[in-house]
Amino acid sequence: MSAVRAALAAAARDHRALGDAEAVALLGADGAELEELAGLADAVRRARVGEDLTFVVNRNLDGTRVGDPAARGLLHDLVQEAAALGATEVCVQGPVPASAGPEGYLELVEAVARAAPGIHLHAFRPPELLEAAHRRGSSLRAFLVAAAGAGLGSVPGTAAKVLDDDVRTALNGGVPDLPVARWVETVVTAHEVGLTSTSTLVHGGPETPAQQVAHLRLLAGVAARTGGFTEFIAMPSPAGPGPSPRATRALHAVARLLLDGYVDHVQAAWPKHGPDLTEQLLRGGADDLGGLLLDGSLDPAAGQEAGTTLSREGAAALADRLGRPLRQRTTRYGEPAVP
Template identity: 80%
Template sequence: MPVPDVSVRAALTGAARDHHALTDTEAVVLLAADGEDLEELAALADAVRRDRLGDALTFVVNRNLDGTLVGADPGHVRDLVREAAALGATEVCVQGAVPAAAGAEGYLRLVEVVASTAPGIHLHAFRVPEVLDAAGRRGSSVREFLLAARDAGLGSVPGTAAKVLDDDVRTVLNDGVADLPVARWLEVVTTAHEVGLTSTSTLVHGGPETPAQQVAHLRLLADTAARTQGFTEFIAMPSPAGPSPRAVRALHAVARLLLDGRIDHVQAAWPKHGLDLTEQLLRGGADDLGGLLLDGSLDPSAGQEQGTTLTRADAAALAERLGRPLRQRTTRYGDPVRR
């Protein structure tokens, strides 16, 4: 790829003038910002965040469950959801395929169990591969399954499994075997939005993709959001290769600029970055801390991120260091109903 004929300083000047007018070339250049340029980029992104959302640092109280581990045992799911609700969770997240032993309607039954156990809780469940699996098992279209799941109590779907929205990169990440095509991923997520479900949006970065492919991914998310208004937030997650803190900060800042007005919230995923880098991200365009990820005591291993829990005191201390008010939110960024 040719070196873009624009400097970081010129790109920063253009972004400060009108970040909505950033070209792809300028966005790629900004992803390489370092030193004083990076600090200026972060400050600009944080100003855009403040103008869009104000200063509140938000978080959600949630419990993650692994569908593969718990999906065939409705009684156990009921106990875990009851415990999560008692601990103050407003969201239960389920990722991972429901075991085949649960039958053709296993996914729907899981939704029904959660919804009937805690009617006020938001169920955030089933990535695109799981939606496709659920529809295939019951012999229905994706739209038919999502409508049935929505009616049974599903509130939103995770936007994970997006990886990088580039078919060539996805093939590389899948050990040379063609992965779920980008068009199919977008079709499923768009259908979820069309039937009234929201979703997160994600990017796994720092692997074989180029900066230009990162920008193209962000543009594709922004364009989809403009059509569906269905994305609640953007979450950047580091690949196993481990992007540098500099690259992580630059990506979050550029994401804030490119997604502004399309996807309001940029989450600093603290379990992926650690609290020190998370604090820097929250000073550089991110506004949301994500979930506390309650373990509970009944069966901590039922979640994929066992032992990765943030306390309210930890969140409050972080907000104090940032000089920003802390606000608990719901999955869709509303205010929780106090029980």
């Protein structure tokens, strides 16, 4: 019996008891074995979260562009426009410029909250959280408490790349990156003050399948400790050719198996995968589409992914092909207070 076939049999018996070597073997599944793996992952998805295909309506804004005090009026208008268009979430990507001063990050949070009370602000990766605390001369926890009190709702669990210090150094051009231990400490502290976060893996670069499995195990360990991850998102590495569709499907399926009971939702990040692969991922363990990414008309280029949009009609058509109901969600997977 091949290693993949033996691992599939083990997953069918009890996916929660899979060993690391079995998980590594499953990452190499192809052909009929890949289809069997996808079917197992989809059954686990169905048992864990049901049949709904979920999405959030959000707007991405570039922190460098809207974080300067001179752009506060523009930020106010962009957030109001997003809320008027039905967005329940505003995501700020990237650092706030130094010109914003020591309280620039906190003031951005306050500005978003003033513009649209009740909208969910999803902002600031771990390196930016650490920078924000450093600028104001406070501890990380003190900044997070202040930001949560001012209206920050969640933080992106990005900048994770691969949670292995050697791989992170390689991906950073040979220069040490934010250490894994510091990344984990930052995310755990955010969870402890009541903020949720996403969890991510950038795959298809220099990492090995064993390092991918170790990354997933580490995320499961954080989730077991804090319960703070809302979803898992795998993204293709920009380093080299990136992952194949086969490898992408296998990783999403294995993530569903290894994270079951720790992270409920697995996202098929449609802007990263394209329509065909996204549909395959949603048949192989993933349950969420992520954001529809509104651009608006006031300043469509204000977000880092401007021009990348998915309409409700497109999402509904995908749900129809899957034979699953489409449901709009909030950032924390609740029901939005919008039509």
